[in-house]
Amino acid sequence: MKTILLIEDNELIRENTAEILELAGYAVLTAENGKIGVEQALTTKPDLVVCDIMMPVLDGYGVLQIFNQNPQLSGVPFIFLTAKTERTDMRRGMELGADDYLTKPFDEAELLSAITGRLNRFRHLKPDYDLQAPDGLHEFLDDARAVANLETLSADRKVYAVRKKQDIYREGDEPTRLYFVKAGRVKTVQATAGGKELITGLYGASEFFGYLPLLEQTPHPDSAVAVDDCELVYIPKDDFSQLLRNPVVGEQFIRLLAGRVSEREKQLLGMAYNSIRRRVADTLLHLHEQAGATAEATIQLSRDDMAALVGTASESLIRTLSEFRQEGLIEISPKNIRVLQPEKLRRAHW
Numbered sequence: 205m206k207t208i209l210l211i212e213d214n215e216l217i218r219e220n221t222a223e224i225l226e227l228a229g230y231a232v233l234t235a236e237n238g239k240i241g242v243e244q245a246l247t248t249k250p251d252l253v254v255c256d257i258m259m260p261v262l263d264g265y266g267v268l269q270i271f272n273q274n275p276q277l278s279g280v281p282f283i284f285l286t287a288k289t290e291r292t293d294m295r296r297g298m299e300l301g302a303d304d305y306l307t308k309p310f311d312e313a314e315l316l317s318a319i320t321g322r323l324n325r326f327r328h329l330k331p332d333y334d335l336q337a338p339d340g341l342h343e344f345l346d347d348a349r350a351v352a353n354l355e356t357l358s359a360d361r362k363v364y365a366v367r368k369k370q371d372i373y374r375e376g377d378e379p380t381r382l383y384f385v386k387a388g389r390v391k392t393v394q395a396t397a398g399g400k401e402l403i404t405g406l407y408g409a410s411e412f413f414g415y416l417p418l419l420e421q422t423p424h425p426d427s428a429v430a431v432d433d434c435e436l437v438y439i440p441k442d443d444f445s446q447l448l449r450n451p452v453v454g455e456q457f458i459r460l461l462a463g464r465v466s467e468r469e470k471q472l473l474g475m476a477y478n479s480i481r482r483r484v485a486d487t488l489l490h491l492h493e494q495a496g497a498t499a500e501a502t503i504q505l506s507r508d509d510m511a512a513l514v515g516t517a518s519e520s521l522i523r524t525l526s527e528f529r530q531e532g533l534i535e536i537s538p539k540n541i542r543v544l545q546p547e548k549l550r551r552a553h554w
Contacts, residue, residue, distance in 0.1 A: 238262030
């Protein structure tokens with residue numbers, strides 16, 4: 205939610221304007237003069253300022269000058285709202301760096317349009333996006349849409365329910381979309397020449413999958429199956445292409461995807477060169493982190509799926525898990541595994 209600072213000495217106008225902004229979905233801070241407004245901004249930095257010019261204590265021009273000179277406030281979009289209509293007054297405001305100038309009386313549509321336009325113009329991609337936050341993905345896509353003027357980027361981001369063990373796509377299918385896991389887990393599997401199932405990836409909440417075939421423009425090399433009841437967000441192929449074509453947005457988008465690429469490379473290298481104990485330990489640590497990485501976090505995955513993820517036979521996995529339990533590193537129950545000493549499991553040499 206964007207925060208707007210409204211600085212206006214007329215109580216009636218201030219209250220009515222604040223109500224309009226709140227109904228439009230903004231968080232609103234109010235101040236009856238420029239000095240109080242600056243103090244408010246230094247406490248809570250606003251996303252935009254709507255400010256009267258003629259006020260006691262400190263007028264609007266003074267407020268804007270302070271904003272321009274303060275590194276903490278510099279760059280905040282600034283709209284003057286005033287009854288002054290002389291061209292010289294308007295010119296002075298613009299020379300000081302105001303982004304817009306609305307005269308009283310104004311209508312609601314005019315005010316909201318000016319605010320929306322300025323917020324979009326000054327919107328930037330954040331250095332990082334928390335995809336684990338409930339609206340983390342939507343925040344990135346909304347910012348990408350505004351920054352890159354991607355008007356055709358889908359606004360409908362419906363969450364799709366996928367039942368446990370349901371296929372999401374099959375090996376050989378043409379890729380039509382990128383997938384984002386909002387809740388639950390998805391495994392990607394590939395059959396070996398001997399008919400054995402190999403898990404090529406296990407994706408939990410806040411992770412993407414299915415993007416490599418889109419990048420390579422090739423059919424899916426594996427199948428995707430829901431491990432639990434899942435909630436997925438689909439990003440159509442055209443949207444995926446648009447996000448990559450814009451240099452600024454594409455760079456950020458690739459960073460969001462790249463973690464899984466490097467992780468998959470490590471997994472394949474580990475399967476080729478690490479001992480069975482090291483591979484099982486690394487898999488347990490990864491699943492422990494997916495489960496929340498707390499002392500109470502439990503790993504819920506069938507022994508067959510875990511063996512396929514490790515790249516070993518179920519018997520070898522069970523034997524190794526039993527060794528870890530005897531060493532006090534993990535706790536095992538029929539359906540769950542709990543990591544008791546993650547640091548020791550991580551630092552151990554095998």
